[in-house]
Amino acid sequence: MPEVSQYKPLNCAFNTIQGVFVENIEQAAKRLSEQGLIEYYKGAELLAKIGQGDTLSIVFLKTMPWIGEFYGDGSIQKIVDFAYQKISRTPNKDAVKPFLNSFIDVIEHTNNDQLDEYLNLIEYHLNKTTFSIHGIHDTHASPSLLSMLANMRLLLEQLEFEGIYKWINYGLRYFQDHPKRQEEYFSLLSADSKAVFQRQRKGLLFIDVERKINLFQRALWKTEFMYAPYSPDFEKLEHFRPYLEDNIIRLPDIYELFNGVNACKRYMALMAHLIAHHQFTTKIIADNVSPQQRFFTEIFEDARVEYLAMQEYPGLKNLWLNLIPIVDEFDCDDKYQSCLRHRAIMLTYALLDDNHHYKNKILLDYVEKFKTLMNTGKTSTSDSLNLGLKYLIKTRSASDALANMYFENTEVTYRDDNRSMWLFIEKFDEEDNIFEHQKKSEEEDEDQVEVIPPHYYDEWDYSYETYKPDWVAVYERLHSHSDASKIDRILDKHSALVKQLKKVLDLLKPQNKKRLRYQEEGAELDLDIALRSVIDIKNGSQPDTRINVDFEHDSRSVSVLLLLDLSESLNKVVGKFGQTILELSQEAVSLLAWAVEQLGDNFSISGFNSNTRQKVMYYHIKGYGEHWDDTVKARLADLRAEFSTRMGAAIRHGAHYLDLQQSDKKLMLVLTDGEPADIDIYDPKTLIQDAHKAVQEVQQKGIYPYCISLDKKADEYIVDIFGSHYSVIDRIESLPQELPKLFLSLTK
Structure with missing residues (x-):
């Protein structure tokens, strides 16, 4: 290879460029073909002469040897032509340097035949965002x-x-004429930018399988934990791990295929592991346990709870094993690096798989101890601590303290951070009984309102006929409570109506049993069929063997959600008695709840209001599993009307819970006094069309939505939302009488 002095110098006047050229020419000669080297020369010389000083050529000389080698002959010329023609000769000339620097990342995440695709992407964005202002002839930079x-x-x-194109197009659609907001969007700083970005990522989004995963956890352990997905890309959580705390599961918002296991099954593996901890792990004090001791204790505890779960659901074993990395026993050399994690991952796999190939005597000994312990049928988290401490002592090495640690293939992606098993008591050192203190703290927490991370829902944009992803944040909480006797007084006030309803309810109540004839097996003999069978036998015919009668419980299979609009307009006074719409709604809901309790239907009451898309409040007043008692009455008695009515988001969130109910018929009753509206919306059609879309979505789930409107002007918009599924009550003061009757007619 020629010496540096033998290469032709660049034809440019910048000594700084000549110096960088001398430093990089040998690297370029190694990596580039003869044609590529010619392009390298010409490109550096051209960029030095376009009036932007020496910076562009210096960046070019440092990066292009690798770029040209990756993309092949002709690629450097394409990049130079694009930088010169498409960027530097436009108001975007400040972008040439970032454009050239971007290729350092581009070659890591593209194939060597995708250069044109990348250049087309940049050109598309440039053409769409470089603009002119009316009356000014100069074109402005993107x-x-x-x-x-x-x-x-x-x-x-x-x-x-x-x-990326879809992400760009969304930003152009809404912010093309708003430079500051456009810059914020393409900087990935705005909420909607992040939401669109997340929807387009490679892999399976958790929201797309949330219902399936929820059904999985209910089938597995009959639990219904809430979810709070996180995004490591935006929350800077590179080493963040899932966990279950305060009945909320924190988990990644997206998964990809891993080790041949699809993303949905990865979520199932994670869910099964978390709930196994919830079922079988008890807290142990961590203060006198070192990080390394906790590390190995957690490995034994993970294996213990998984072993117990596999006794009930054997299929979990293969699911988990497919997600545990397999390393060779001699992959790590403890002379040069810490093998702590290497020993841990071998132990992790060996504890679950009887067919492992490891020969290490200590490892085999502790695997056998673990199996012996599990076969006793009586184990606890303390046993995992005992095994973990002893295993660390037996395997400890001086190299464990080395900074160079073996990390390759040592992460078990479906396992949590094990916070559920440790109790730290430093701040309670002076307490006589830490566990008594913990019990008191838990009792105090029950009196506080639990803050649950928001649920994000799409909102329909009728003007573009597309969804705005994760546009609305719905916060849910248990409604506050006051005096339950207020509701009892309401029922006493309407005692005559209660008596009328009771007569109707008695007619609607199902019979206790329904007879099932023609059964192979049953509770009683069906004499008519039995006699006919005897006659058939005597006549030499084949008798009917279905000679029994059985009985099944005959009940209404109905689940109902009453969704109350709690916006500010309910404070309006109506009627000759000076009652507000809210007070009349309380009376109507009280009568309805009493009636439904008599029928035994699965019934829930929730309320909603909103203060922009960032804060839609969803209040739980009565849950499906609760009875009509003083606790529920106390919540209903404390209803308050405030803010606005973002109906679509509330309908979607209510449908999320109603869809989980196991009933033949699912009814959503929406009680409102006006059209959907919010203070951040200027086009009145926006939320009407979104509510209509939400109604269509819940109908596709098999839910029957029905609106009871107290707005005399409802005919102007209600059809656009609910079609024919609505009633308008013009005399609002008659609501307490009309609402229960309407419910009974809908559920006959």
């Missing part, structure tokens, strides 16, 4: 190109090109 180039690594790492 307000967002620099922002997008700064995030190019993340975009290419997480999205396919098709997904």
Whole structure:
């Protein structure tokens, strides 16, 4: 290879460029073909002469040897032509340097035949965002190109090109004429930018399988934990792990195929592991246990709870084993690096798989101890602590303290951070009884309102006929309570109506039993069929063997959600008695709840209001599993009307719970006094069309939505939302009489 001095110098006047050229020419000669080297020369010389100083050529000389080698002959010329023609000769000339630098990331996340695809993407964004202002002849630079180039690594790492185009198009659709908001969007700083980005990522989004995973956990352990997905990309949680705490499961918002296990099964593996901990793990004090001791204790505890879960559901074994990495016994050399994690992953696999190939005597000894312990049928988290401490002592090595630690294939992705098994008591050192203190704290917490992370829902944009992803945040909480006797006084006030309803309810109540004839086996002999069979036998015919009669419980299979609009307008006074719409609603709901309790239907009451898309409140007043008692009455007595009516989000959230009920008929009753509206919406059709879309969505789930409107002007918009499924009550003061009757007619 020639010496540096033998290469032709660049034809440019910048000594700084010549110096960088000398430093990089040998690298370029190694990596580039003869044609590529010519392109390298010409590109550096051209960029030095376009009036932007020496910076562009310096960046070019440092990066292009690798770029040209990756994309092949002709690629450097394409990049130079694009930088010169499409960027530097436009108001976007400040973007040339970031554009050239972006290729450091681009070659890591594209194939060597995708250069044109990347250049087309940049050109598309440039053409759509470089603009002119009316009356000014100068064209203005793209307000967002620099922002997008700064995030190019993340975009290419997480999205396919098709997904990037969709992300760009969403930003253009809403912010093309708003430079500041456009810059914020393409910087991935705004909530809607992140939401669209997340929807386009490679892999399976948790929201797409949430219902399936929820049914899985209910079938497995009959639990119904809430979910709070997190996104490591935006929350800077590179080493964050899932966990279950305060009945909320924190888990990744997206999974990809891993070790041949699809994303949905990965979520199932995670869910099964978390709930196994919830079922079988008890807290142990962690203060005198070192991090390494906790590390191995957690391995034994993970294996213990999984072993117990597999006794009931054997199929979980293969699901979990497929997600545990398998390492060779001699992959780690403890002379040069810490093998702590290497020993841990071998132990993890060996504890679950009897067919492992490891020969280490200590490992085999502790696997046998673990199996012996599990075969006793009586184990606890303390046993895992005992095994973990002893195993660490037996395997401890001086190399464990080395900074160079073996990490490759040592992460079990479906396992949590095990916070559920440790109790730290430093701040309670002076307490006589830490467990008594913990019990008191838990009792105090019950009196506080539990803060649950918001649920995000799409909102329909009728003007573009598309969804705004994760546009609305719905916060749910248990409604506050006051004096339950207020509701009892309401029922006493309407005692005459209660008596009328009771007569109707008695007619609607199902019979206790329904006879099933023609059964092979049953509770009683069906004499008519039995005699006919005897005659058949005597006549030499084949007798009917279904000679028994059985009985089944005959009941109404109905689940109902009453969704109350609790917006400010309910404070309006109506009627000659000076009652507010809210007070009349309380009376009507009280009578309805009493009636439904008599029927035994599965019934829930919730309320909602909103204060922009960032805060839609969803209040639980009566749950499906609760009876009509003083606790529920106390919540209903404390209803307050405030803020606005973002109906679509509330309908979607209510349907989320109603859909989980196991009934033949599911009815959603929406009680409202006006059209959907919110203070951040200026087009009145926006929330009407979104509510209509939400109604269509719940109908597709097999839910029957029905609206009871107290607005005399409802005919102007109610059909657009609910079609023919509505009633308008013009005399609002008659609501207490009309609502129970309407419910009974809908559920006959």
